[in-house]
Amino acid sequence: MSKQDEQRLMVKIATLYYMENQKQSDIARSLNLSQSFVSRVLNRCLKEGLVKISVVQPANIFPALEKSLEEKYGLQQAIVVDVPEQASSQQVKQAIGSAAAHYMETRIRANDLVGISSWSSTIRVMVDELHPQSAKARGVIQLLGGVGANGNVQATILTQTLAANLSCPAWLLPAQSIERAVDERARMVSNQDVAEVVSKFSEVDVAVVGVGDLEPSQLLRNSGNYYDEAMLKTLAERGAVGDLCLHYYDAAGDAVLSKEEDPVIGMELEQLRQCPQVVALAGGKEKANAIRGALNGRYINVIIVDYPTARQLL
Numbered sequence: 326m327s328k329q330d331e332q333r334l335m336v337k338i339a340t341l342y343y344m345e346n347q348k349q350s351d352i353a354r355s356l357n358l359s360q361s362f363v364s365r366v367l368n369r370c371l372k373e374g375l376v377k378i379s380v381v382q383p384a385n386i387f388p389a390l391e392k393s394l395e396e397k398y399g400l401q402q403a404i405v406v407d408v409p410e411q412a413s414s415q416q417v418k419q420a421i422g423s424a425a426a427h428y429m430e431t432r433i434r435a436n437d438l439v440g441i442s443s444w445s446s447t448i449r450v451m452v453d454e455l456h457p458q459s460a461k462a463r464g465v466i467q468l469l470g471g472v473g474a475n476g477n478v479q480a481t482i483l484t485q486t487l488a489a490n491l492s493c494p495a496w497l498l499p500a501q502s503i504e505r506a507v508d509e510r511a512r513m514v515s516n517q518d519v520a521e522v523v524s525k526f527s528e529v530d531v532a533v534v535g536v537g538d539l540e541p542s543q544l545l546r547n548s549g550n551y552y553d554e555a556m557l558k559t560l561a562e563r564g565a566v567g568d569l570c571l572h573y574y575d576a577a578g579d580a581v582l583s584k585e586e587d588p589v590i591g592m593e594l595e596q597l598r599q600c601p602q603v604v605a606l607a608g609g610k611e612k613a614n615a616i617r618g619a620l621n622g623r624y625i626n627v628i629i630v631d632y633p634t635a636r637q638l639l
Contacts, residue, residue, distance in 0.1 A: 391405050470591060
């Protein structure tokens with residue numbers, strides 16, 4: 326049997342499969358072949374170049390950039406969303422939040438315990454965009470205390486809305502995010518209702534977090550529940566570039582406050598590092614250093630980021 330005879334059959338099988346959309350079982354039956362033989366031939370067609378498959382990449386999808394981020398920072402997945410170079414902050418948040426909603430709809434599995442850093446405006450967009458899911462998660466847990474006078478109310482609404490969309494119960498953290506002193510934090514964490522929620526942080530399967538930079542957002546500044554100027558100066562002197570759940574880290578990703586100095590009630594950096602999956606919603610070129618520090622600290626497994634910021638991270 327000549328090479329040409331062999332190729333003739335290979336091309337016939339490939340044509341029936343790829344051009345005429347016939348099933349392998351139907352091809353095998355019509356040509357009196359075994360289905361396993363047909364499968365092997367189709368694999369050979371790809372290896373030997375008789376069949377070439379191309380993926381048409383739309384202009385606003387960035388697989389090469391996503392792969393570069395994944396390889397550089399050891400990520401499970403990077404999702405880069407398309408926004409204009411001079412996009413407004415709201416445009417960036419909307420694009421990232423929408424992509425995060427789709428990610429959650431396709432990623433969440435039954436019995437996942439989902440943690441949410443509930444003061445992020447980008448996460449709020451994600452929750453608003455999320456469709457109710459048939460898959461029932463184990464629960465949604467609030468990873469950070471409230472922010473400001475109405476912070477607990479806003480965090481409660483956000484956490485409970487996500488839980489409703491995931492058809493599961495919600496665990497609320499009945500505390501402010503920052504206590505005035507570490508000993509006050511210790512007293513609050515010893516409260517039974519707070520302790521019950523904090524003890525579940527180590528059980529979280531998927532944590533959804535925002536990335537903050539050293540300069541506090543307007544939301545935090547207006548809340549009255551934030552560090553005073555003396556602590557902000559200390560953070561700056563120690564090289565803080567950003568925060569996750571209001572725990573600050575430097576450019577290398579190392580915490581800048583010891584546990585004995587940190588008055589925040591929220592999932593800690595080391596707990597994030599140990600969490601099976603941490604999804605960061607992070608955008609805006611002004612936050613590039615904060616995002617890079619979080620990536621260097623290996624706190625994040627999945628990042629959803631806008632295109633201009635993604636290029637800056639590389």
